[in-house]
Amino acid sequence: MISRQDVEHVAALARLGLSADEIDLMQGQLSRILEAVAQLRDVDTSQIGPTAQVIGLENVMREDEARAGLGRELALANAPLREGPLLRVPVILEEGR
Amino acid sequence: MAVLTRYETVIGIEVHAQLRTSSKMFCSCPTGAAAGEPDEPNTRVCPVCLGLPGTLPVINRRAVELVILTGLALECHVETDAVRFERKNYFYPDLPKGYQISQYALPLCSGGRLSVPVPSEGTEVLVDITRAHLEEDTARLQHGGRDHSLVDFNRAGVPLMEIVTEPDLRSPAQARAYGEALRDILRHIGASDGDMETGSMRIEGNVSLRPMGAADLGTKVEVKNLNSFRSLERAMEFEVARHAEALGRGEQLTQETRGWDEGKGRTVSQRSKEEANDYRYFPEPDLPPLRPAAEWVARLRAGMPELPVARRTRYRQSLGLSAYDAAVLTADVELAEYFDAVVAEGVAPKPAANWVTGEFSRLLNARAADGLRASGVALRPAGLAELIAEVESGAVSTTTAKTVLARTFHAGESPRAIIEAEELGGLSDTRAIGEAVSEVLANHPAQVAEYRSGKTQIYGFLVGQVMRHTAGRADGRLVDEELRRQLDGEQ
Known part of the structure; x- marks a missing residue:
């Protein structure tokens, strides 16, 4: 079982505000997800190297050639809020990235 | 502290x-x-x-x-x-x-x-x-x-x-x-x-x-x-x-x-x-x-351009530039490349560095906000080399050369062509100067008489008139020679 603090920490990183009830709910659900994934620990991996990719490709690169993209109207077509040519979002108080 | x-x-x-x-x-x-x-x-x-x-x-x-x-x-x-x-x-x-x-x-x-x-x-x-x-x-x-x-x-x-x-x-x-x-x-x-x-x-x-x-x-x-x-x-x-x-x-x-x-x-x-x-x-x-x-990495290593340290050392040791000039030039690789190209045209490194870090950079910086870099300047290195050669040979004064540079910097015209077309070059033709002196003396009989009567301080006035007559282009030494020859000789 993960702690309520863990849930609050993950929620803060995801910028989600959770009510006390939702924290309870997430604590249970996240714990069950982690338990399910933890079953992988039972597999013997002593003979298997670290694996981040299984598709067998490598060095897939493209040449540095520019092409026009979507264009502004299409790019912002689904934006809930706009201000002229810019996308408008709620302010994030934590500054400095 | x-x-x-x-x-x-x-x-x-x-x-x-x-x-x-x-x-x-x-x-x-x-x-x-x-x-x-x-x-x-x-x-x-x-x-x-x-x-x-x-x-x-x-x-x-x-x-x-x-x-x-x-x-x-x-x-x-x-x-x-x-x-x-x-x-x-x-x-x-x-x-x-x-x-x-x-x-x-x-x-x-x-x-x-x-x-x-x-x-x-x-x-x-x-x-x-x-x-x-x-x-x-x-x-x-x-x-x-x-x-x-x-x-x-x-x-x-x-x-x-x-x-x-x-x-x-x-x-x-x-x-x-x-x-x-x-x-x-x-x-x-x-x-x-x-x-x-x-x-x-x-x-x-x-x-x-x-x-x-x-x-x-x-x-x-x-x-x-x-x-x-x-x-x-x-x-x-x-x-x-x-x-x-x-x-x-x-x-x-x-x-x-x-x-x-x-x-x-x-x-x-x-x-x-x-x-x-x-x-x-x-x-x-x-x-x-x-x-x-x-092999890719090795190929990139083989094609590595000259690095700033090597370039500075080359400028100081092979070209005899000051540490300051070497630092200014290498701080902007395009300026350094422009300078190298001017030198490759046969200009001595020192005057080339003076012009590139001086008047050329001044004109460049004035347009830096518009994103202008040395490679985008209309006047190519061969043109600047031509202008510097005119100055070094004494054909034009530094002041005149700066004016020409300002004109051709964004236009890219040949500096020599401008100098010739507008007769900006210095007058070192003895006959032309001789004619100017004759004319000035003919137009100022009173002053000539004054000089010949011993009031030689009027000489400066006559030099000034000749210079005015030639729009400041006459070689001062030749004017002096010719003026004395005509004043003293015709007595």
Whole structure:
């Protein structure tokens, strides 16, 4: 079982505000997800190297050639809020990235 | 200052440099507006760099090359086996995907070094380079008001290189010297524009103080928002003084990020630093592994352009330039290339350096804000060489040459053609001067008589008249000779 603090920490990183009830709910659900994934620990991996990719490709690169993209109207077509040519979002108080 | 001698300054530098590619890191969107066009917000975007679902990134080969080239220039180990891109997870409106594709555990380049001359201290410091890695830039945010921000995604996904040093710098002046030396290298190898003002190169300084002789590092502060090398030096000076004062009072410093306020000349706390593991890095599943071939790296090494240190040495030792001229020229690789081309036209290095770093640079800098660089100047090196030759041979005065340069700088006309067409050249033709003198003497009989009666102080007036008659172009020595010959001879 993960702690309520863990849930609050993950929620803060995801910028989600959770009510006390939702924290309870997430604590249970996240714990069950982690338990399910933890079953992988039972597999013997002593003979298997670290694996981040299984598709067998490598060095897939493209040449540095520019092409026009979507264009502004299409790019912002689904934006809930706009201000002229810019996308408008709620302010994030934590500054400095 | 007594308190400063008790502590040692420790600075490490983190540089982010936009790579000079045509297209973005993981998609084909252009990295900049077409030449001469304004950069309209949210026009250089596509499903990949907007983080739309169902898209896949593809690595830009040139961006990888430029980081490898930088690594080689910084004497790094270039990894040819296990390079990895990872996801750096955080939520912020400048990051459309909710993560930045970056490198963490296995960067492209690591363990390098750079020898940095520090003229103001009369020393040279060896700076260890921790790593140089490849990532993507974020969108540009404008803080629109109290409750909202405005986002332009044109910058999102532009290839970005991060270069990190060990905490090897011991003074603000050294930090600045490192930044400038690195910029010169990036420009020489064509990896980045290295422009602090426009943000194509961004610097963060990590600074701490520790008691003299101590091995452990003190509490460090990271300073951002440095828009010039001068800001970097000033901000580091400010922090050193602030730390020394706090430590002197027995206070504990807080590990934090601070922003430099250029106007007020001080740093301001921004936020407490998040733990590194909050980014929850993990290998990027959308990119197959990258293993730069050893032959590829060797080819890049073989094609490495002349680096600033080598160029400065060549300028001083082979061409006999001053340390100052050598430094000014190598700070702008295009200026250095222009200078090399002028010298290749047969102009002596010293006058070539004087013109390129002097009047030519003045005219160039006047248009720098419009993005004009030496390679874009209409007057090509052969033209400037032609003009310098006219000055060196005495055909035109320096003042006249400056006027001609200003005229042809943006037009690109042949300076010699202008000089000939407008008869700007000096008059050294004895017959023409003789005629001018005769005419002046004929027009001023009273003054001539005065001179011949012994009142020789009138001579200066007659010289002035001849010069006026020839619009100041006559060679003074010839005028003198001819005037005396005619005045004294016809008596």
